[in-house]
Amino acid sequence: MAFQEIKLYQTGTFVVGNRLLDPEQRTVQARTGRSNSLTSGHRACQGCGEALGARYVLDAAMRATDGKLVAVNSTGCLEVFSTPYPESSWQLPWLHSLFGNGPAVASGVAAALRASGRDDIRVVGQAGDGGTVDIGFGALSGMFERNDDVLFVCYDNEGYMNTGVQRSGATPPAAVTATTKAVGPEPGNVFGQGKSVPLIAMAHEIPYVATATVADLHDLEHKVERAMSFRGARYLHVFVPCPLGWRAASADTIRLARLAKESGVFPVFEAEAGEVTAVSRIRRQVPVEDYLRPQGRYAHLFGDHPRPDIVARIQARADRNIARFGLLPEGDE
Amino acid sequence: MDKPFAITLDVGTSRANKTGSWRTERAVYTNRMPPCNDACPAGEDIQGWLYEAEEGGAGYERAWRRIMEDNPFPAVMGRVCYHPCETACNRGQLDEAVGINSVERFVGDAAIEQGWTVSVTAPASGRRVLVVGAGPSGLAAAYHLALAGHDVTVKEAGPMAGGMMRFGIPRYRLSRDVLDAEVQRILDLGVTLELDTKVTDLDAIRGEYDAVFLAVGAQLGKRAYIPAGSASHVLDAVDMLRDVEAGEKPLLGRRVAVYGGGNTAMDAARTAKRLGASEAIVVYRRTKDRMPAHESEIAEAEDEGVLFTWLTTIKQVDAGRLVVERMELDEDGFPRPTGELDELDADSLVLALGQDTDLTLLEGVPGLVVEDGVVAVGPDLMTGCPGVFAGGDMVPFERSVTVAVGHGKRAARHIDAWLSGAAPEPAVRPALATFDTLNTWYYADAPRAHRPLLDRARRESTFDEVVLGHDEATALLEARRCLSCGNCFGCDNCYGVCPDNAVLKPGGSGPDYLIDLDYCKGCGICVAECPSGAIQMFPEEI
Numbered sequence: 001m002a003f004q005e006i007k008l009y010q011t012g013t014f015v016v017g018n019r020l021l022d023p024e025q026r027t028v029q030a031r032t033g034r035s036n037s038l039t040s041g042h043r044a045c046q047g048c049g050e051a052l053g054a055r056y057v058l059d060a061a062m063r064a065t066d067g068k069l070v071a072v073n074s075t076g077c078l079e080v081f082s083t084p085y086p087e088s089s090w091q092l093p094w095l096h097s098l099f100g101n102g103p104a105v106a107s108g109v110a111a112a113l114r115a116s117g118r119d120d121i122r123v124v125g126q127a128g129d130g131g132t133v134d135i136g137f138g139a140l141s142g143m144f145e146r147n148d149d150v151l152f153v154c155y156d157n158e159g160y161m162n163t164g165v166q167r168s169g170a171t172p173p174a175a176v177t178a179t180t181k182a183v184g185p186e187p188g189n190v191f192g193q194g195k196s197v198p199l200i201a202m203a204h205e206i207p208y209v210a211t212a213t214v215a216d217l218h219d220l221e222h223k224v225e226r227a228m229s230f231r232g233a234r235y236l237h238v239f240v241p242c243p244l245g246w247r248a249a250s251a252d253t254i255r256l257a258r259l260a261k262e263s264g265v266f267p268v269f270e271a272e273a274g275e276v277t278a279v280s281r282i283r284r285q286v287p288v289e290d291y292l293r294p295q296g297r298y299a300h301l302f303g304d305h306p307r308p309d310i311v312a313r314i315q316a317r318a319d320r321n322i323a324r325f326g327l328l329p330e331g332d333e
Numbered sequence: 334m335d336k337p338f339a340i341t342l343d344v345g346t347s348r349a350n351k352t353g354s355w356r357t358e359r360a361v362y363t364n365r366m367p368p369c370n371d372a373c374p375a376g377e378d379i380q381g382w383l384y385e386a387e388e389g390g391a392g393y394e395r396a397w398r399r400i401m402e403d404n405p406f407p408a409v410m411g412r413v414c415y416h417p418c419e420t421a422c423n424r425g426q427l428d429e430a431v432g433i434n435s436v437e438r439f440v441g442d443a444a445i446e447q448g449w450t451v452s453v454t455a456p457a458s459g460r461r462v463l464v465v466g467a468g469p470s471g472l473a474a475a476y477h478l479a480l481a482g483h484d485v486t487v488k489e490a491g492p493m494a495g496g497m498m499r500f501g502i503p504r505y506r507l508s509r510d511v512l513d514a515e516v517q518r519i520l521d522l523g524v525t526l527e528l529d530t531k532v533t534d535l536d537a538i539r540g541e542y543d544a545v546f547l548a549v550g551a552q553l554g555k556r557a558y559i560p561a562g563s564a565s566h567v568l569d570a571v572d573m574l575r576d577v578e579a580g581e582k583p584l585l586g587r588r589v590a591v592y593g594g595g596n597t598a599m600d601a602a603r604t605a606k607r608l609g610a611s612e613a614i615v616v617y618r619r620t621k622d623r624m625p626a627h628e629s630e631i632a633e634a635e636d637e638g639v640l641f642t643w644l645t646t647i648k649q650v651d652a653g654r655l656v657v658e659r660m661e662l663d664e665d666g667f668p669r670p671t672g673e674l675d676e677l678d679a680d681s682l683v684l685a686l687g688q689d690t691d692l693t694l695l696e697g698v699p700g701l702v703v704e705d706g707v708v709a710v711g712p713d714l715m716t717g718c719p720g721v722f723a724g725g726d727m728v729p730f731e732r733s734v735t736v737a738v739g740h741g742k743r744a745a746r747h748i749d750a751w752l753s754g755a756a757p758e759p760a761v762r763p764a765l766a767t768f769d770t771l772n773t774w775y776y777a778d779a780p781r782a783h784r785p786l787l788d789r790a791r792r793e794s795t796f797d798e799v800v801l802g803h804d805e806a807t808a809l810l811e812a813r814r815c816l817s818c819g820n821c822f823g824c825d826n827c828y829g830v831c832p833d834n835a836v837l838k839p840g841g842s843g844p845d846y847l848i849d850l851d852y853c854k855g856c857g858i859c860v861a862e863c864p865s866g867a868i869q870m871f872p873e874e875i
Contacts, residue, residue, distance in 0.1 A: 014775045015864060017825025019844065020388060020813075029829035032841050040834045040852035041347035046355065047856035052832040086342035087349060217829060243856075251857030254830060258774065284774070 016217055027217050028060050035062040035091060037071075042089040043081040047250025049240030049257065050078055050155045053214045054126065057153050057238060060224035061124055062092060068121045070095070070109055074102030074131030077162040078155060102127045104139040107148040114149070122228060125152040129170035130160045133197050140197075144204035147232040151224075154197060154235075157242035165245040169194050172265075173317070174310050175297045177245070182300035191313060201235040202274050210270035213239040215257035219280055223270060239266045247296025259291035264318035267325045279325045288315045348852075352833060356855035358870045360827075360848050365766035365819025365866060369418035369433060374731075375404045375473075375739040376760075379418050379433055380820055386436055386812040387822075389805075396812075397444045400437065401451055404738050405476040405519055406469065406498075408445055408511045411438020412800065413502055414735045415627045423768045423818050429781040432803075432811045439808035445514045453522055455482035460752045463488065463542040465532050465694070468496020469734045470725030471548035472519050473741025474748070478546075479522040481749045486542075487524060490531035492579075494520075496550050497726070498734060500575040501597070503604050504796040535721075536697040544720045544748045547695075547708065548741065551688040551726035557592075559682075564652035570601040570685035577604055586680020588612045590655055592647055593685030594624035599631060601683045602639045606793055614640045614679065616647060618660050618668045633799060637792050644668065645675075647682070655679050690727040705729070713747040713757075714740060722748055766819025770866030775826065779814050782807045821846070821867040827859035 017030025028034050037058035044051040062069050070093045073079045079096050082089040097105045106125030113121050125143075127136055132154035143150055159177050160166040167177045173191040176182045180189040201209045207230040212220040220238065227234045241248065241256040248256055260266040261280065265288055268280035289311055292298040301307045322328060336343075367380040382399035385392045400407045411434055422430035443449075460483050464471045467489035475485045493499055494516045498507060520526055532538065532549075539545050554569030561567055566586065570593070573583050589605040591598050594617035602613040615634070617624060620643050624631060635641070642657075646668070649656040655677040660668040689706050700717035702709040708716055708723045715722050724740025726732045750757035785801045786792075792799055803811065823844035828836045835853035836846055848859075860868045 013777045015824040015826050016829030017823075019823030019825075026825065027829060030825040032838050036834050038834075039346065039348060040849070041350040041352055042833070043347075043350065043352070044832060046854040047858055048832045052830065052858075055832075055834070082347065084347075087345050087347040089347040249857070251861040253832075253856070253858055254862050 013218070027221055028063050029056060029217055029221075034059045035067065037062055037090065037092050038082060039089050039091050041087070043084065044077070045242075045244045045250070047243045047253045048077075048081075049214050049242060049253045050128065050157055051081070052253070053155050053220075053238045053240040054078055056214065056217060056220050057126075057224055057236065058092065058124065060221040061122070061151065061228055064225045064228035065122045067092075069093070070113075070121060070123050072096075072102055072106040072109055072123065072125045074125075074127030074136050075099035076128035076131050077157075078126065078128060080162050099131055100135045101139055102131055102136050103143040103150070103152055106150040106152065107139075107143045107146065110149045119149070123150045125150050127152075127154060128161070129154060129156040129158060130168045132156075133169040133195065137197075141200075141204070144201060144206050144233045144235070147206060149231050149233070151227050151234045151236060154237045155240045156237055157240050157245060159242070159245050161242050161245040170197075172314075174301060174314060176300065177297070186310075187300050187307070188297070198235065198237045198271075202271050202276075204233070205274040206233040206235065207231070208234040208270070208272055209237075210235075211237045211239070211266070211268050213257040213261050213266060213268060214241070215254050215261060216268070216280065219268065226270070245297070247299070248294055252294055256291065256294065259286060262286050263288045263291045264322040264327055265291055265314070267321045267327060269325055276325065279327055281329050282322070282327050283329065285328070288318050351851045352854050353835075353849075353851045356850075356853055357873055357875065358855045358857065359850070359873050360853065360855070360857065360859050360868050361871055362821060362846065362848075362867060363819075363869045364763055365770060366763045367766050367818040367820065368421035368423055369431075369818075371762075371765055372417040372421035373739075374417065374733065374736040375410070376742060377403045377418075380815065380817055382440070383431070383433070383436065383812050383815040384817060384820070384822060386440060386809070387815065389809045393440050393443050394447070394449055397440045397449055398451070400440065403742060405473055406441075406515050406734075406738060407437050408441025409469075409498060409507060409515055410735065410738075411435065411441045411802075412507045412511070412798070413498070415629075415733060417735075423766070423771060424814060424816050426768050427773055427776065427816075428778065431814045431816075432781055432783070435782075435784050435803050436808050436812045439803050439805070441515075442511070442802055445511065450518060450521065451480070453480055453482065455480065457484070458482040458752065460484065460543040461486070461541070462748060462752075463539070463545045464548065465535070465545065466496060466548040466550055466725070467491075467494035467526060467528075468548055468550045468725060468737060469498055470550070470737035470741045470744075471496070471546065472516060473738040474546045474548065474724070474745045475524045475741075476519045476522065477742050477745030478748060479519070479524050481745065483749070483752070485524045487526045488530045488532050489526065489528050490549075492529055494526055494528070497552070500552070500578050501571065501600070502734075503574060503577070503600050505603070505607070505792070505799050506600075508798050532694050534697070535694050536699075539698070539721065543752055545722065546741075546744050546748060547716070547721065547723040547727065548725040548737070549690060549694070549727055551690040551732065553689040553691055554684055555687040555689055557684065557686055559647055560649045562649075562651040565650040566652075566681040567650055568681065568683055570597045570683050571688060573601060573683055574604060577608070582608060584681070585610055585683075588679050589614070589681050589683060590647075590677060590679035591615045591683045591685055593617065593687070594619065594626055595685060595687065596626045596630055597688075598685035599626045599634045599639070601685050603634050603637055605683065606637055606639060607796055612640060613638075614642060614677065616642050616645050616655075616657065616677070618644065618646045619662065619666075620644060623666065633786075636786075636789065642677070646670070648674065650682050653678060653680060655682065688726070688732075692727070713751075714744040715747065715751070720751065763819075766866055771816060771818060772862060772864050772866070773816075775824070775862075775864035776816060779810070781814065782811050817865045817867075819866055822865060824864060826862050826864060827868060830858050830862045832856065832858065
């Protein structure tokens, strides 16, 4: 386990807080003094996983750095819904330049702070999966290979949601988007494309790489805190369900993230200097179907003309994750 | 204009944008009925007092006071209650039910050790209420009536207070120190107890009181016609248990047969073993799974070496032996004689076939109706005679200490209302917090702690308490296994999971949350992720 398991307080291990716990043992999100880095009034959709994930990450980073933090944002939902001119939802220094140059700007900010002798101020770069996996990827790889002192966070909602739900390099197979319709013998996004940026980041052998979801706050906050304890390039990939793009109920955002992890669809792990050091094991394993069914983007796999063959291929991918990262509960392997 | 290049508007916060206007549904904190509370015959707010006990330390006294609002016998309950709350507990579907009864015992014992007391704060009403019978029902009613400021007199036929708690339940299940302490606490409220005062003619004395609560119980053993030889030895279980409590040792012989399958039969057989019988055999006409006795009592009796013979009726009693007939169950599960006879060696036969009520004191009370040997009452527990209420074993309900205590509370509430001429406030029963309303992901796996039992050897020869209590750490852990079904317990999940920061915690610590309707978009994540199902969505009026 990556975080403290609190046995005596029966819900303390998984819930946000607990009235019986010492405030220091609760999550950052349980505290009334949390920085609310992304404040109310933003224009994210109902139940937005990315808005939630961004606040989780930045509040934890603010706490870890004692409030000395600058955020650099690539273009994307997160940037659009938080800063319609002249309003801003950000309660920390925040910069936005272009879609493709977020990691480069973050490198620049870190260099400028270092040059001005303020390396006590830390830098977080953040983007959606479009700005990370596709458009900002070259700049990101450069930031990694130079080992610039930036934590780069990708909020992965598996598509270009802001512009109308188009496919990205993080869109999973069979999912329907505006550019991968549910037509033909292999409906939705094709199998065998896309990439895993966490594994690519590990290949750069940077100090710290981790994945997390909005369903496990203790784990997510632990990873942010851990990331901020390193100097150099760090990468955090956060799985954030998108009710709009995934055609799911807004109340299901956290549930879907949980099911993605529990089914093995999204492996949660952390790595240091290119080696996996810990995985979040599955607690209550579910078949991928439990994860797919609540999402309209997979509706063509069920319904009147079900495609159990495609569901089985998705299950095989999850099973590969489980085997590759050793995700089964201890004793079940 | 003193603004940077190309800037025409001042920077403002997005809080100017009240996203609450997007909402079509609203999240509301609600209280559902936890299944334990729903099942409690004494109407305890179990989830409520477990919530207090979970805190440990000062929380135990608060928990005890919450119990005392409904039930003046926490330490007795923690020993003799058959805990229907645990049968109903939602945690039973997750791993194993919360050991509510063991926590109640811990809290009740702590109260006795620490000397916690309650006191009357209501002004004296000047009304006099007579309670007939100092059993669990009568004492509970006296307690609640005294707290409401009434002048209560309890008339008890026997030499000591407690009723079936003393003369029916053996010491090895309920220590008399505990019973005495909890009875004394009620008397300390100013209740007048008159012992050895049998009410024989209620009609003659009821005019002296403003209201009467009848709780005389049921202590006449039911008789079955069994042909018996002159040298045979047959006695009633209730008489036997009463004699033992009074210090007499009934003559039972070496081999004792007990006829019946209820809790009294178990008590009689286990008591016979303790009195020195080498063999105690329970004779029951149906099968083990159809015995009305509680399974824990059956298990403890078996553990102590009590023998059972199922599907058997007794045809005749002779000196030293019984003639028995084998039965079989028909397709409806009723026992049917087979005609196959057998013999069973037994020096004595104890009959535990149920109890009747001695209702002779009620003769001449106008309007009072007796049906099937019990007193007919309305939902307010009032008999046909205005101002005369009845409860416990003498009215047609399930018979247990907890039911009786619940009757005492209910009768007291209605007597209080009747005396003041007002209708009692109707008890609100919200919708049940069923298992599917919970999000059980958030509860950590926590196996149940079972109470230790006394050594077998000591159980066979002494009347020491068989079931022992938890220590503080174990009781606390058990309390914290509560899922808090349907009610907020301050886990901060809603506060954490809102993507719009629209859940507020004005007190700084739960459970005291507010939805900020200026910004709540109505996504419903807080509802879905509430572990205990304490938040519900309601449509907005648009």
